[in-house]
Each structure stands twice: as structure tokens, then as C-alpha cells.
Amino acid sequence: MTSNVGANNGNGASPTTLSQDEVMRYSRHIIMPQVGPIGQRRLKQAKVLIVGAGGLGSPVAIYLALAGVGTVGLVDFDVVDLSNLQRQLLHQTSDIGKRKVESARETLADYNPEVTVRTHEAPLTSDNAMEIITDYDIVVNGADNFATRYLVNDAAYLLGKTLVDGSILLFDGQATVYKPGHGCYRCLYPAPPPPGLVPSCAEAGVLGAITGIIGSIQATEVFKQILGIGDPLVGRLLLVDALSMEFRVMKIRKDPSCPLCGEHPTVTELIDYDQFCGTPSITLEAEALVASGD
Amino acid sequence: MEGPTVPVRVHVTSVIQKVVNDQKEFPSEGATIAELIKNIETAYPGFRAQITDDVGELHRFVNIYLNDEDIRYLQGKETPLSDGDEVSILPALAGGM
Numbered sequence: 001m002t003s004n005v006g007a008n009n010g011n012g013a014s015p016t017t018l019s020q021d022e023v024m025r026y027s028r029h030i031i032m033p034q035v036g037p038i039g040q041r042r043l044k045q046a047k048v049l050i051v052g053a054g055g056l057g058s059p060v061a062i063y064l065a066l067a068g069v070g071t072v073g074l075v076d077f078d079v080v081d082l083s084n085l086q087r088q089l090l091h092q093t094s095d096i097g098k099r100k101v102e103s104a105r106e107t108l109a110d111y112n113p114e115v116t117v118r119t120h121e122a123p124l125t126s127d128n129a130m131e132i133i134t135d136y137d138i139v140v141n142g143a144d145n146f147a148t149r150y151l152v153n154d155a156a157y158l159l160g161k162t163l164v165d166g167s168i169l170l171f172d173g174q175a176t177v178y179k180p181g182h183g184c185y186r187c188l189y190p191a192p193p194p195p196g197l198v199p200s201c202a203e204a205g206v207l208g209a210i211t212g213i214i215g216s217i218q219a220t221e222v223f224k225q226i227l228g229i230g231d232p233l234v235g236r237l238l239l240v241d242a243l244s245m246e247f248r249v250m251k252i253r254k255d256p257s258c259p260l261c262g263e264h265p266t267v268t269e270l271i272d273y274d275q276f277c278g279t280p281s282i283t284l285e286a287e288a289l290v291a292s293g294d
Numbered sequence: 295m296e297g298p299t300v301p302v303r304v305h306v307t308s309v310i311q312k313v314v315n316d317q318k319e320f321p322s323e324g325a326t327i328a329e330l331i332k333n334i335e336t337a338y339p340g341f342r343a344q345i346t347d348d349v350g351e352l353h354r355f356v357n358i359y360l361n362d363e364d365i366r367y368l369q370g371k372e373t374p375l376s377d378g379d380e381v382s383i384l385p386a387l388a389g390g391m
Contacts, residue, residue, distance in 0.1 A: 043373060052390050052391055054390065054391030055389070055390060055391050056390040056391070057390070057391075084391075088391075093344060141390065142390040142391070143388070143390050143391075144388060144389055144390045144391035145388050146386070146388045166390065167386075167387040167388060167389055167390055168387060168389045168390065169307075169308065169309065169387045169388075169389040170307075170308030170309065171308050172307045172308050172309075172386055172387065173387075174384075188357070188386075189355050189357070189386045190354045191354035191355060192355055192386070193353065193355040193385070193386060197355075198309065198355070198385060198387070198388065199309065200388065201389040201390075201391060204308075204309065206389055224385060239382070239384070241305075241307075241318060243308075243318060244318060244319070248305075248362075248382070249358075250359045250360050250362050250363075250364070250382065250384070251363055251364065252364075253364065253367055255366075259366070277364060
């Protein structure tokens with residue numbers, strides 16, 4: 001289920017021009033030489049998809065909307081529950097029970113009605129991922145399970161899209177940017193852990209503010225990609241240890257034997273990621289969750 | 295020929311720290327990564343099971359870095375260590391929600 005809420009271009013401004021209000025709204029961007037009016041128009045023309053409207057997806061979506069990214073897509077089939085509110089900035093107490101994409105749409109509209117928010121309220125699967133992702137320029141990963149991470153990685157690579165990746169657990173976070181041709185998630189982690197071996201945030205916990213740290217870094221990397229500025233985290237894995245507040249960088253190399261992006265690829269289309277990760281299918285559970293709200 | 299045993303600093307993520315007395319960073323020693331893992335296991339029994347499988351091979355979802363380089367691109371477990379090296383052990387994280 002995909003829906004589209006158009007931007008309120010009340011001043012008749014097009015994607016290639018900035019209205020007087022937009023010039024004022026984004027003035028703190030426009031006065032920077034690295035952005036300027038041309039960069040701000042690039043932001044307005046950009047289409048970014050965020051997988052997951054939760055911990056990481058929230059700060060990314062908010063910062064993208066605040067910055068005037070023209071189209072923000074959100075994929076999430078879940079509903080807001082009380083335990084989300086410790087960290088998921090898109091949602092508030094009054095949103096409990098609401099579909100996350102709906103709650104997110106309302107929040108983003110309040111922040112910036114000029115942004116077009118497209119919601120994809122369905123689990124991301126091998127059946128729909130290519131069709132959903134193809135319309136966007138950049139994909140941001142805010143997923144909370146390995147199956148979706150490998151799916152998003154593979155789909156983004158096969159479609160030639162840049163993937164801005166982030167992950168969190170307890171007091172740790174990681175962030176990087178995968179650009180096709182410069183390594184991918186499979187180069188970093190060739191195989192997922194067996195189910196149950198690596199805990200989820202729900203099982204082990206996560207410091208809420210870590211989502212802001214890593215999500216803000218992801219948003220920044222999206223801006224750098226759109227504007228063509230700075231040194232992106234391509235080929236670099238940023239590690240954040242919030243307890244020591246240490247930030248370290250590891251090299252990510254493109255693995256020549258990677259089954260997706262290596263010299264002899266064997267993964268040339270999307271696969272069954274639940275089987276790959278040894279996890280039960282989330283599709284049936286997700287469909288039941290969505291159907292129960294009808 | 296294996297080099298001398300040298301002191302290094304080991305960094306682990308929050309998931310692993312529970313088996314190393316809740317330390318995120320601690321000193322250890324070894325001539326190679328393999329010897330380092332053995333020495334850490336001696337000091338903190340149960341550590342090796344976090345990062346290796348039943349036959350002693352590193353899990354493919356756990357990366358080990360010598361300074362900033364993945365040991366897969368060096369000499370794997372036989373990668374020699376130098377005095378003052380930083381060894382980071384990094385299991386995959388999936389959290390995002």
C-alpha cells in the first residue's frame with residue numbers, strides 16, 4: 001500500500017525554483033557556499049527512501065524534511081507502541097496504536113509541509129523491494145533485522161542506488177555508505193548470524209540517544225551525497241562507542257569474491273532472505289498486523 | 295617464524311563485553327591474532343565461543359580489525375601483531391528500530 005501526500009507549493013514554486021518562503025526557511029543552508037541556491041534546489045529535487053520509521057528512521061526523516069529534501073519515502077508496516085517512545089522521534093504518546101507511516105507523515109508535515117511524503121505500508125520483501133526502491137535516488141537503512149538488511153543491500157546494489165547504512169545496539173552504533181562498485185554489506189558481513197545469536201534492541205536494549213547520533217550521521221551522509229560535498233563514508237565503517245564517546249573508523253574493502261558485487265557474482269536477483277538468515281517469515285506476521293487495523 | 299608476543303589493546307562491542315568483565319577495552323598480548331584469542335580465552339573463559347564456531351573458525355558475522363584493517367585482507371588469524379596495536383572485534387549489529 002503506497003500513498004503520496006503532495007507538497008504544499010502554495011507559492012507555485014516548482015522543484016527547480018525556490019519560493020520566497022523557501023529561501024527564508026532554508027536561509028541557513030543557502031548562505032553556506034557548499035550548499036547555496038543550487039544545492040538547495042538539488043535537495044528539493046532529491047528522492048530519498050528510508051527503510052523503517054523507527055529509531056534510526058526517525059532522525060533521518062526529520063532532518064531530511066527540515067532540510068527540504070523534496071520527496072521522503074518511508075517503508076514500515078508496524079504500529080506505534082509505548083516501548084517505541086523512548087527513542088523514536090517521529091512518534092509521540094498520542095500516536096500509540098497509530099500506523100507508524102501515518103504518524104510519521106503527520107510529524108513530517110508539521111515540520112515541513114513543502115516535503116512530499118510517500119508511505120509504503122507493507123513489509124519490504126523480494127516481491128516488492130525493486131519496485132519500491134527504483135523510484136528513489138538514495139536509500140537509507142533503518143531496519144532492525146538481518147534479513148531486511150541483506151534485502152535492502154542487494155536491491156540497492158542491483159538498482160545502482162547508494163545505500164546509507166546504520167545500525168545500533170546497546171551503546172554501540174555503526175554507519176557507512178555503500179556506493180555500487182565500492183563494496184556492499186555482504187563485503188563487510190558475508191553471512192548473517194544464526195537466529196538468536198545476536199540480540200535485537202528489543203532483547204538487549206539500546207540507549208535512545210544513540211539513534212540520534214547514528215541517524216544524524218546518516219542524514220548528514222545523505223546530504224553529502226545529494227550536494228556532492230565532503231568525504232563520504234564510502235569504504236569506511238564509522239564505529240561509535242557511546243560509553244567512551246570514542247569514534248573510530250575501519251576500512252571497508254570491496255571483496256573480490258563477494259557474491260553480489262564481486263568479480264564473479266552469483267547473486268544477480270533478490271533471494272529468499274528469511275531462508276538466507278534462517279528466520280521465520282515476517283511477511284505473514286506483518287500482513288496480519290496490517291489487516292488487524294482495517 | 296612467529297614473532298614475539300607483544301602487548302596490544304583489544305576493543306569489543308557491548309554485546310561481547312559481558313564475557314570480559316564488562317570491559318569495552320582491555321589489554322592482552324599475543325604474537326598473532328590466533329594467539330591473542332587464545333590468551334583472551336585463558337583470561338576470560340567463554341570469550342572464544344562468542345566469536346568462533348564449533349570447529350574454532352571465526353564466525354562470518356564477526357570481523358576482527360588490526361588497527362583499521364580487516365584481518366581477512368591481512369593474514370587472517372595468522373596476522374602478526376606489533377607492540378601497541380589496536381585489535382577490534384566487531385560482530386554485526388542489526389538494530390535500527
